[in-house]
Amino acid sequence: MGYANRRSMEASLNEAQLLDTQRAFDSVAADYDGPRGNNELIQRMRVTLWDTVAREVPAGSQLLDIGCGTGIDALEFASRGYQVVASDWSPAMVGRTRSRAAVAGLESNVMAVHLGVQELDQLKDEFDGIYSNFGPLNCAPDLHAVAEQCARLIKPGGKLVFSVIGRICPWEMGHYAMRGRFRRASVRGTRGPAAVGMNKHTIWTYYYLPREFYRAFDSLFSLESYRALSLFMPPPYLVDTYRRRRSWYERMGRLDDRLGALPLLRDMGDHFLIVMRKR
Numbered sequence: 001m002g003y004a005n006r007r008s009m010e011a012s013l014n015e016a017q018l019l020d021t022q023r024a025f026d027s028v029a030a031d032y033d034g035p036r037g038n039n040e041l042i043q044r045m046r047v048t049l050w051d052t053v054a055r056e057v058p059a060g061s062q063l064l065d066i067g068c069g070t071g072i073d074a075l076e077f078a079s080r081g082y083q084v085v086a087s088d089w090s091p092a093m094v095g096r097t098r099s100r101a102a103v104a105g106l107e108s109n110v111m112a113v114h115l116g117v118q119e120l121d122q123l124k125d126e127f128d129g130i131y132s133n134f135g136p137l138n139c140a141p142d143l144h145a146v147a148e149q150c151a152r153l154i155k156p157g158g159k160l161v162f163s164v165i166g167r168i169c170p171w172e173m174g175h176y177a178m179r180g181r182f183r184r185a186s187v188r189g190t191r192g193p194a195a196v197g198m199n200k201h202t203i204w205t206y207y208y209l210p211r212e213f214y215r216a217f218d219s220l221f222s223l224e225s226y227r228a229l230s231l232f233m234p235p236p237y238l239v240d241t242y243r244r245r246r247s248w249y250e251r252m253g254r255l256d257d258r259l260g261a262l263p264l265l266r267d268m269g270d271h272f273l274i275v276m277r278k279r
């Protein structure tokens with residue numbers, strides 16, 4: 001199938017849907033550093049992205065964060081000496097990132113900008129690395145356009161490190177199927193954007209297998225690696241399950257660390273972490 005055909009088959013998000021998603025994240029920005037956006041299971045996945053970015057992109061260089069949320073990752077990288085442009089479609093999230101940078105005294109290392117992933121053409125800077133953590137790219141209306149903009153914004157040899165919500169999450173399927181919620185159990189199988197509820201709002205979300213995601217980037221970026229995140233560990237919204245048997249699930253976490261990059265296993269999990277290099 002030709003590139004243009006493939007592209008036109010994926011229904012793009014309209015303006016109203018983008019605004020739904022924006023309102024959803026605005027509504028949770030104030031407490032997003034709490035259990036919803038930064039619990040133990042999320043923090044565990046966060047460290048994997050931090051280590052990967054630090055390995056792939058030299059300290060002191062320029063990073064772009066797409067969908068920065070409250071700026072936890074941007075501030076982590078700023079404290080390690082990177083210069084970060086932290087962007088997000090939710091103005092309330094951008095405000096949180098700005099104040100986090102001010103409190104840490106790292107305003108000169110973090111520039112927070114209100115910019116959707118669909119507006120990357122407005123950026124003029126050049127970056128050594130671009131990262132996106134916990135699914136902002138699942139909300140992008142046109143992944144091929146994101147790939148084109150990343151290719152324009154990144155220096156030769158620069159790296160992309162993205163954590164993306166995957167299609168096959170055995171934990172989620174089992175959890176909802178056991179409760180008779182079969183539609184919820186199969187939501188990640190949706191073709192095109194799915195309406196996912198959060199805080200009485202709607203987030204319009206595309207789910208991807210790693211290979212479906214990479215297809216949008218493959219003419220411009222080579223695939224360096226990908227791995228599962230939270231395959232044996234429960235997904236973050238099941239943090240209470242984790243807390244009830246913490247030491248048992250920590251063992252599951254070690255299995256994630258050891259086995260998550262193996263063929264087949266790397267295609268599953270709550271998220272996947274993918275690394276690409278500019279061709």
Ligand SMILES: C[S@@+](CC[C@H](N)C(=O)[O-])C[C@H]1O[C@@H](n2cnc3c(N)ncnc32)[C@H](O)[C@@H]1O
Nearest residue numbers: 025067068069088089090116117133134136139
């Ligand atoms: C699950 S949160 C992750 C936030 C942050 N990266 C983190 O790790 O905590 C998803 C973020 O994507 C942002 N987002 C949603 N749609 C977006 C879009 N079209 N462009 C840019 N950011 C978007 C949301 O506002 C939200 O901050």
